[in-house]
Structure formats: structure tokens, C-alpha cells
Amino acid sequence: AGAVAVLNKEKNFKDYQQVYNAIAEKVRDQDDADDGAGRYGLLTRLAWHSSGTYDKNTNTGGSYNGSMIYSPESTDGENAGLEVARDFLVEFHYLFPWLSRGDLWTLGGVVAVQECGGPKIPWRPGRKDLEDRKKVPENGNLPDASRDADYVRKVFTRLGFDERETVALIGAHCLGKCHTDRSGYDGPWGPSFNMFTNDFYVRLLQNWHVRKWDGKKQYEDDETSSFMMLPTDYALKEDSKFLKYVKMYAEDQDLFFKDFSKAFSALLEKGIEYPKDVKPFEFKTLDEQED
Ligand code: DDH
Incomplete structure (x- = not known):
């Protein structure tokens, strides 16, 4: 029961x-x-x-x-x-x-x-x-942040969510940040990290490169080198089924809010x-x- x-x-x-x-x-x-x-x-x-x-x-x-x-x-x-x-x-x-x-x-x-x-x-x-x-x-x-899109899909399927819901949920990474003394990752996903917005998707669609540092593999933005993406975040951009929803939410904050x-x-x-x-x-x- x-x-x-x-x-x-x-x-x-x-x-x-x-x-x-x-x-x-x-x-x-x-x-x-x-x-x-x-x-x-x-x-x-x-x-x-x-x-x-x-x-x-x-x-x-x-x-x-x-x-x-x-x-x-x-x-x-x-x-x-x-x-x-x-x-x-x-x-x-x-x-x-x-x-x-x-x-x-x-x-x-x-x-x-x-x-x-x-x-x-x-x-x-x-x-x-x-x-x-x-x-x-x-x-x-x-979930382990070092993994790929298929892994993310598997975790959220086990939770009972489809691809659209998965992408919507991960948009919570607009908030807060990573701490080296907690997860080993470092920094916020964007500048408005104390406001709930669709900024995670807008930024993810910009250009990123692998950060050069002694820590875990993570991405940093080409433009300012101030913000981060986890490998599992970046994976949403590399997978065409996830990418479709990333683009959808980047364009329509109301829809993101509704789905989230x-x-x-x-x-x-x-x-x-x-x-x-x-x-x-x-x-x-x-x-x-x-x-
Ligand atoms: Fe997350 N997340 N998350 N996350 N998460 C971290 C921080 C925050 C993954 C890994 C990390 C969701 C999905 C995933 C928030 C909300 C949500 C950190 C950094 C890691 C690592 C922790 C630290 O160092 O303090 C991975 C992997 C996934 C995945 O899905 C594959 C989801 C679904 C949510 C949600 O809320 C619905 C938030 C908020 C933070 C910021 C925490 C903070 O202290 O600030």
C-alpha cells in the first residue's frame, strides 16, 4: 500500500x-x-x-x-x-x-x-x-550532475515525469548556486539567482565552454565567464527532444511558470x-x- x-x-x-x-x-x-x-x-x-x-x-x-x-x-x-x-x-x-x-x-x-x-x-x-x-x-x-541526457531521462522517468516536465523542473536552476564545499561545483547559473524566472533556458541557449579549473567538469559562459552550467544542464541542449522544450520555455516565461x-x-x-x-x-x- x-x-x-x-x-x-x-x-x-x-x-x-x-x-x-x-x-x-x-x-x-x-x-x-x-x-x-x-x-x-x-x-x-x-x-x-x-x-x-x-x-x-x-x-x-x-x-x-x-x-x-x-x-x-x-x-x-x-x-x-x-x-x-x-x-x-x-x-x-x-x-x-x-x-x-x-x-x-x-x-x-x-x-x-x-x-x-x-x-x-x-x-x-x-x-x-x-x-x-x-x-x-x-x-x-x-541525480548525479556529471552524467548525460539519457541518464537524466532515466531518473525522471523513474520519478514518473515525461520529457517536458523534466525540462520544466530543471528550470529551478534559475535559483541559488553551487557550493564547492557541498557538491564540488561552483557558482550561480545566472545573475538573477534570487528571482524565479525563465533565465536558465535563455542562458543555456547562449555559448558555453568547459571551465578550466581544478574542480569537477562544469561549463562557463563565453561572454562573462561568471556563470555556470552542470553537465546534466548542458545535456538538455545536446539532446534534441529536451532542446525543443528548452527553446519553448526560453521564449515563453508564462508557459514555463504554468508547467513548472x-x-x-x-x-x-x-x-x-x-x-x-x-x-x-x-x-x-x-x-x-x-x-
Ligand atoms: Fe539541482 N543542483 N539538480 N535541481 N538545484 C544543485 C543546486 C540546486 C542537480 C544537481 C545540482 C534539480 C535538478 C538537478 C536546485 C533545484 C533543482 C547543485 C549544487 C547540484 C550539483 C548544490 C550545491 O553545491 O549547493 C542535478 C544533477 C539535477 C538533475 O535533474 C539532473 C531540480 C529538478 C530542481 C528543482 O527544484 C525542481 C536548486 C534550487 C539549487 C540551488 C541550491 C542552493 O543552495 O542555492
């Missing part, structure tokens, strides 16, 4: 909007963190990695159990640095003790995307903290079964509430 969402009947939209606001205010306070990237990329990556362990073949993994604090998932090399994100959020476990880790981490991603100008991400609660140690996923499900919203929302719910008619919440941003 899959993981069935457990809905807290005492809590309603207002309660969850309150959690959203508390996280959003802390994110706003730390706007200068990480050399100006803020916390947008970091929290988006936590939501993604807590969900990205899902395997549709066995219907295991995903965000439901909030299992990333347990070994071996906690020490997966792909999760390096996410302890910073979990520490950022930990105070909200105490402020809102009725909220599970899986709900908190995925909601953190929704806050991050929406507060930096991204699309609304429909979100539902109901994840439950791990009760069975056997449900901690093995490592190896989160749907795919990211689905990603956060992989492996979770909802009782019928559970409508997702759509949270207001802090800005919208101040109007």
Missing part, C-alpha cells in the same frame, strides 16, 4: 497560511545570505531532494516520511549542504508542533518559489513522520495517496497580504 495522507481536521487554510508567513518572514530577513542568493535556492532544493527519492516502480521514497534526517539518506553526498536548510526550518517544528517534517520541508519549497516571484504552487498537507526505519530510502536515487507549477506540485506529492476531494491550498505571498 502507498502512503496515505493523514489530514488534521483541526487545522484549516488559515493555519497553514500562518506557517507559510512565518517561514516567508524568516526568508525575507535572510535575503542577503549566501552572497545575495538568500534562502530561495536552498529551500527549493530541500523540497526537491526530500521528494526526489521517489521510485514509481516500487512506490517507495518521496517526501511523505521526512526521512532525510536518518542515515543513509542524511549522509547521501547529493544531500550535502541541506543540513543548512533543515536547520533553517527547525524552529518551525517547535512553533508548529502539529506539522510533520515532510509537510514543513515541502512547504518551505513553496514559500521559496512564490516569495521570489515564481508561480503559485498548489500544496496539500498530510505527510507523516517516519515510523518504520525500513522506509528510509537507499542512496542513489538523486504543475510539475513541482506533483513532485512534492510523489508517493502520497490523498482521500478523494482534498483540494490543494494556494497560499498568498507576503506582498499580496500587505496590499
